[in-house]
Structure formats: C-alpha cells, structure tokens
Amino acid sequence: MIGKDRIFSTLEAILKKSPAEQTEAVLIGTTSGLTRYANSTIHQNVAETDTKIYFRTSVGKKMGVASTNSFVPEDLKRTLLNSYYLAENQRQNPDLPELPPKATYPKLQTYLKSTASFTPKQRADKVKRIFKKAAKFDLDIAGSFSTSQSEVAVVNSNGVRAYQPLTGASINVIALSPDSSGYAEGLSRRVRDLDFEAITDTAIRKCLDSKNPKEIKPGRYDVILEPCAVGSIMEWLNYIAFGARQFHEGTSFVSGKIGKKVLGENITIYDDGNDGGGIAFPFDFEGVPKKRVWLIQKGIAKGVVHNSLTAKREEGQSTGHALTPEYPEDPMALNLFVKGGNGSLRRMISSVERGLLITRFHYINGYLDTTKALMTGMTRDGTFLIKEGKVKHGLKNLRFTDSMVRAFSNVVMLSRERQVINSWWQDIGSLVCPAMLVKDFNFSGKTEF
Template sequence: MSTGSTWAADAELEVAGQVVELVARLAGAGAQAEVTVSRTELALTRFANSAIHQNVAGSAVDVRLRVHVAGRTATGGGNAVLADGLRALVERVLAAARFTPPDPAWSGLTPPVTVLASTDWDPATADAGPDERAALVRAFVDAADGLATAGYCRTAYRAAAFANSAGHSARGRAAEAAMDGIARDGGADGTARHWVDRLADLDGAALGRRAAAKARAAADPVELAPGRYPVVLEPAAVGDLLENLSWYGFNGKRYAERQSFAAPGVAQFDRAVTLVDDPLAASGLPFDLEGTPTRALTLVDAGTTNAVAHDRRSAAEVGTASTGHAGPDSSTFGPVPRNLRLATAGTAGSASTAGSASTAGSASMAGGDLAGAIADPETAALVSRMQRGLLVSDLWYTRVLDPLSLVITGLTRNGLWLVEDGRVTRAVRDLRFTESYPRALAPGAVLEVGRRAQRLPDRTVGAWSEAPSLRLASWNFTGGASG
C-alpha cells in the first residue's frame, strides 16, 4: 500500500470539481449536483491453521454523484476518473433523473461552510507493508502457544473530497489498522480484537495471549438452564449492543418514520449511560457524503436520550439540521452513527482512552485455566461484585425481532462462564438470548460501567466502537445454542 500513487495530492478534489462543472454544462445552471470522490487503499493479511494463507492489497476509487433536476433526484456512481468516464457517469445520472418520480422532499445542497482539517493520521500506517502485518500475525500465533489460530490484520488509508453546485468543497484523509484473531482449544474458542489509528499501537502478542487464555478457560463447558441472569458483558459483547442501537435506534430515518425507540428528552437509559458518536476521536474524515462537517454528537447524556443521527433529508422531515451522518445507504436504510463511544466510569462524557488488549488473568478470582476467562482487571472488578450470574465474552448472529422496542435474539460465543460469589467457577455452553437492548440498559439496570474501554473494529473501513465492560442487573437467556 502506498499513499504516493500516480495521483496528485489534490486529485480527488479536482475530479469532484470536474463532475460538478460537467453537470452544469450538460443540464444547465438550474441543475443541482453534489459529488464525493473517495480513494481507499486497503491491505489485508489473513491467517488460518496458524499460517498466513492470503495477503492482498488494493486501491479503489469511487465517484458518487447525486443530481436534482426539474424537481427530480437521481444518484449514480462509478470508478472512472478520466474525462470520458466522468462524462458517461454524468449523462447516465441525468438520464435517470428524467425517469424518476418527483422528489418534493428534496432538502437542497449543503451551503459553503467551514470544514475542519483532518485529524492527525499516521503515514506509517497508510504505507504499511505485508512484512509489518505478518510480524503481528507471527506474534499472535506464537503467543497462542500451540493452539490453532485464525484471523486477520488489516491496514487502510482513505482520501476523499466533496464538491457541489452551491460552491461548497471539502477534503480529508484518514488511516487505520485493526487485528481480529481467534484461538481454538479443542471445541472451545477465544478471541481478541483491537482497532487503532497507528499500526505501531497494535500488540499481536497481547492479543494472541488473550485469545488463547480465553479458549483454554472455555474448555469442558456445562449446560445451564435458561432464565434471567445478572451478567457482566465484556467489551466485544457491549460492542454488539452499540451497533444495534446505532442501526435501529439512533437512525434518523427510522426515527422520522416512527420505527425507532428513541425519544429525545426522555430518560430512557440508566444514568451511567453516556453514548457519543465521535468520528473525529480517532483518524476520521471531517465531512459526510453531503459535505456536512462531522463532529461529536452526544446521543445519550447521563441516561437521557439527547439526539439521533441525521442526514439532510431525515433532518428536514423532523425540522432539524443534519448531524453529518449522510452515507452511501442513508437515503435507503437511514443515517447511522458509525463511531460510537460508551463513556467509561472514569471519563463520563469525555473521550476515553482505548484500553490495552493484554490479558490480565491474575486479576481473576478463579484458579487454574479459568483465570483466563477474564480479559483485564476492569472486568475482574465487575465480576468480583456479582453474587451469581454469567460472564459473557461476545454476542453474535444477532437479529431484530421487534424494531420499535429493539428486541434482539442471538447467541453467546467465544466464552461464557458461571460466576458464583464473585468467582468464575465453570465454563458454560453457549446460550440463546432474547432481550430488548434499551430495556437491558434502562434506569436501574446498569449496575456498573468499567473504567477502561477497548476500541473494536467494525466490518467496514472507518467504523469502530469503543466500549468498556458492563455489569447489568438482568439478561434474558431463552435456550441453548441449538434452539
């Protein structure tokens, strides 16, 4: 991967300006156009059976155009950046606009507005090569000490520019790195993952030790009857809560359509919950797909729902302003906050420091291999104050049953343990759950929030969540993993 490609430093902004000029030339001065040109360089090193099996890198350019002509709106995209390709894109989108229904809800273009420069980004991460990622994989594998391992290490660089017919333009750059790995001991799995904006901050050995310790601690699980149990959710499990709250709750389109639980001004969560979407807390782009500046947005403030994410269209529907959350799918699925941070007990309402992914098994009050069930001292502290309940490492295959109350069904994975008198006593077979995520975090339901958070990678470049462990009063387990 290299940021020193054949493109000039301002190539994205130059292409965006060319597209805006083409629209004016072909459709007349009355046409409104907005265009985003983004370049993503992604490199991925995958491993399985404790050996690297895939090392790929690619650079892709995406040109996204939206036009509003004669009361009709159309959108299109492509990867051509030469004159003929750009003209073909504009002609295709203008032709589509002639056949689309009228768009009376068109919210207009973002006017010229100041966009802050990109936050500091790390060129060494953007230019990282396969040897550097392979070294992290080797460290992960060696630290697992003979267990079978699998996972990936990725690095990414993004450069983007925006321009529209109203004279507004912006540009930004960002870099990131992430690692996600699994260790297997017989039929028991343990995982560890971490997102950073500097590759140098990834510790493959620490992640490998953590994954292996959790796999060994998950061996020989026992069956446990379904029911409501107090729980300590580790950061990976909390990350699933944040992702679903984001997609289905704090989504401005769903809110405008009354398909969201969110009720701004209402104390819907425990006072321990402060939730912030903060794309600029790490290396992130300073504007969205409509050119609106991005900023920190407090969604929940000390338990009270404060806001939902909006693009220009959903904001106009409810009579407010865009929060800078327009994305590729916001016109269809809705604008979604993609950089959620759940404030820790030590830093409520302010940026928390992403916790180390190192294993601190000595903090556990259990003996033997069960010590590895607990990833860090913060989780151990929460476990020590739970009389009887379950320690949950991760949630997966989560599906929405009722969007309005956000009732979710899913499974535990990568480690589930019984806690008795503040001690991890047995590994437990995975359980299915059915739970309303807002209800699980409702007033009185959050007993403790950890003091340190982990930043976890999403499946897509540029998205992450930052979560501490949580001790909750109740979680509804409805059956075994098979049903």
C-alpha cells in the first residue's frame, strides 16, 4: 500500500507538468494472496503485488490513454507524455466531455486490518479444517480462498481527489464424490465474517444429497434458483442490458422501453455503491460519486448506468459508473442488488409439486439474443428433483436455454434473505441476490454426469 498522502502528492506533481488541456490519473494498487486446492490438497499458494497507473489526457476533442505499473516519478512523467502524444494523434470526438469536477464522497468502512494481515498459514489452517470435515464423509474438496488489500485513487486537473483503501476475502468450496458434487461460497471485506463452518456444511450436504443422480428429460419445469444461480444470470444481464452503450446500440432488452413493463412486477433491480449490504465502493474510475440507480422497479425499466461520455451524449449527468480509462464507452453497474420478497427457500420447496432445485450455473452464454436476454448454460454442483414439496434426490446436470426476460416475468416467489455473490470485480463490487421460484423454466438438453 502506497498510501493516500504519497499518492496524491506524487500524482499532483506529475499533473502539474502535463502539457494537455485536461489530465487525469487513476491508480489501482493491489496485494493479494490466493490458496487453491483440489483432491483435498493445497496445490498452489501465490501472492502478487502490483500497482497500475493510468493517465488520460485531452487535447481539444481528442483523448489519449497510457498506463504503467511503475510509481517512479520519471516513469510516471514518461507515461503521461505518451498519453498526450496519443491524444494529439487521435481523431476528434465531438462527444468528448470535460473531466469531472471536484466532489465529496461518503465515508465507507472498506478496509479491515484483520483481512489485510491474514497470512497464508491462516488461510491454510482454515482450508485444512474443511478437508478434515469432508474426510469424515469420504469426500474430496476443491476450490480457492483469497484475501487482498487494495487502494484506488483518482486525481485530475479539475480538482478531483478521490482515494479509497479496500480489503476483500472470498472462498469457494466444492465437495466431491465419484458421482456428485456440492458448492458453497462466501465473500466479505472482513475475513472473520466468512462463516467457514456453514459454507463447508452446505457444500458437503449438497454433495451427499446428490449422490446416485438420476436422469430427467429436458423440458419446462418450475425451478428454484438459489442465490448463486441468480447471481450468474444477473452478471450476464449486467453485461448485456444495464449499460448506456448497450442501451443506445439497441442491443439491450430495455432499449426503447424506459417507463414500460419489461419484467414481472415483483422484480426490482438497482445499483448502489454506497450500500453496505454488498461490497460497497463510493466512486467510479473518473472520481464521480456513486449513487443509487434504479434499473428495474416493480418490473418497469427505469434507466441504465452512465459515465461522463455516455451522459454527455444524452445531455445528462454521469451516474458514477465509469470503468478504468481503457473502457471509455462502457459504463457498468458493479454494485447490483435484486430486491428480495417475503418467501424463504423452505417455503419455496414446500410449494413445488414437481420441479427442480438449482445450486448454480456455469458456462453461461448470454449473447444468443441480447434483446430478449436469451441465454444458455449448464447446471452444476447440486441439481435436485423436488416432488410433492420435498427434495427427493439428485439429478444429472441439465442445459438450460431460455429468455431471462420471460423467466424473470414468471417469478412467483423471492426469498427475503439475500446473499452477497462474488464476481470478477470482487474488491469493488458484488451482486446481492435472493433465491427465486420461477415457473416453466426451459431446459433444452441433458448430460451423462
């Protein structure tokens, strides 16, 4: 960790030397440790420390971006000048906005010393306990456990001075037998908030309950999607639907439908970087403060997320969703929440006459038809038959192919309890999802495992 004061003083000194009309510096520094395991054996333990600094400069209506992973002043100045030379040789972009102005940010507790100081030995000790418990049931364990500390800073020539230190801890556990598997995960900024016992017990129980899986014909079934399954769908909906670029290109299922009903009345989706119920992060990579953005409210399309460039095209304001400078056209929601309901997983199961319980999906392809959110993917690590309100036995995995617009219009129950789900943007956001009971979810194929 370089620290706020040193980052600001160094980058401010470099920006003063910029020949550009406007200049921005973005710093992302991370120290992370990862423990991977398979066959109930730790097979990899790695640590990485890296710092990346982006410079974005504008000359008239032209912009250049360059980056370095050296915090040496001479290297920073060289990178700044590279971005300036790139800007000089770009085409004019009439939509290019001015850099954001100075702002204030809410104080969020996103850095925990207990997580930052968590050692490889402590990770190994936690994992060994998981192995020991699984061995009692003759099960193997696979997965990974990571801890990290990061810092993000944005400094620009218009007065933006944003800095946030971060920590993160995540674990996933897959329990395996010769013919079944079970999965559970946890994510938090505070490592001690991870319930290792509950995560382990869930993975083991799912693996044991899905032994000797039976086949079932593809077709339409009432399904209960647990939060991990909902999260993987939401991650794809985020890619294809909730950003301004997708909206304006007409590829989103909400394109041209703001103010109209697009999903079921019980579906509300929003993004809020300040909500501590998820992995909060108070500003974007332009230094714009995050605020709550309603994407879907009671089934009605309400809006999409913007950065400064897409907001200018609409003569509006950035919602605080800029990614790093190499993605100037692609704002993205990184703190997604799906509002829960009044149900519970137990109540959902008891209400199903004949259907399926899905732990999670993998290998999802959400590009089949983005205007309908048509996706395909596989079930994994715990697929079960429900009959007469009870979970009967495990099933061999199935392939689904369905429109998520149709599926999310057929949700008949949502759980009150929600789970924080991991994603690729781990330290700066998350997905917070309930379980869902969906009518007539379509499965298009089956597997032999």
